[in-house]
Amino acid sequence: LEREDIVGPWVWGDYLLFQNKVVDPIFECRDGYDWISEVAEKLGLKEQFTEGRTKEDWLRYIVEETRKNHPEFPSYEEFKKRGVYKWHFDKPLVAFQAQIEDPENNPFPTPSGKIEIFSKDLYELGNPKEIPAIPKYIESWEGPNDPLKEKYPLQCIGWHIKRRIHSTHDNVPWLEEAGSQVMWINPRDAEGRGIKNGDKVRVFNDRGVLEITAKVTVRIMPGVVAIPQGAWWLPDQRGVDIRGNINTITKYHPTPLAKGNPQHTNLVQVEKA
Secondary structure: OOOOEEEOOOOOOOEEEEEOOOOOOOOOOOOHHHHHHHHHHHOOOHHHHHOOOOHHHHHHHHHHHHHHHOOOOOOHHHHHHHOEEEOOOOOOOOOOHHHHHOOOOOOOOOOOOOOOOOOHHHHOOOOOOOOOOOOOOOOOOOOOOOHHHHOOOEEEEEEOOOOOEOOEOOOOHHHHHHOOOEEEEOHHHHHHOOOOOOOEEEEEEOOEEEEEEEEEOOOOOOOEEEEEOOOOOOEOOOOOEOOOOHHHHOOOOOOOOOOOOOOOOEEEEEEEO
8 A cells, every 4th residue: 555566466467556645655665676675775685676766667667568478458547547457368277288289399397397296305404204205194183183182182274265365464453354363163072162253262271361252154164163263362351362363372383394384283171262
């Protein structure tokens, strides 16, 4: 809202959006391009970073480069006015079409240039127990066969909710009305715990406790509960998170390859608050 930009769907999509500026930055907020350019200048790298272009110059450059391959794409001024451009294709997209038609000149980005069932790169990591070179099922910690399931019988997973981006906008009341922070639970699991739709529940394990509203729905399988990721941590006087922050109950155990948060790998118990 505070800067002009050109954005598209994450990774893949058939459209681009021109993000028009709506308001000026408030208080100490600054545009990222401006302050990063100043840091680059202090490091003696400003020209290398900016290539002599302003923010608007870069946006115009993006449009100009796009028009080289897609002459039908609107001019910068027209795109800015329209706000959106959607590509239309005459025929369906075939995945890996170039590799199919001419595999010799269009190799895959692998050591062999082919689709690899055995990965030499993964093999050389030397961690076959967690990262095997050949795809196979790996038993997870805090999974369905973990002995801890006797104490904490529900698998808690995290998911992205449409009302925010990770934790951004969690404090916006209007968005709370559009999509409140609730935990999904199957009717079978809810009934056995005396939980009804809309009840406040406690979700806990050895790492922490949170309270959240229950959404009883058949859209989640028995034995599993789901909490949207990104809620701000809000502890009360007891130290109980009352906002429903899934980090409260998430294990500090990074995923083997990407070293990310294991927010789908938490065993918990749920009871009526």
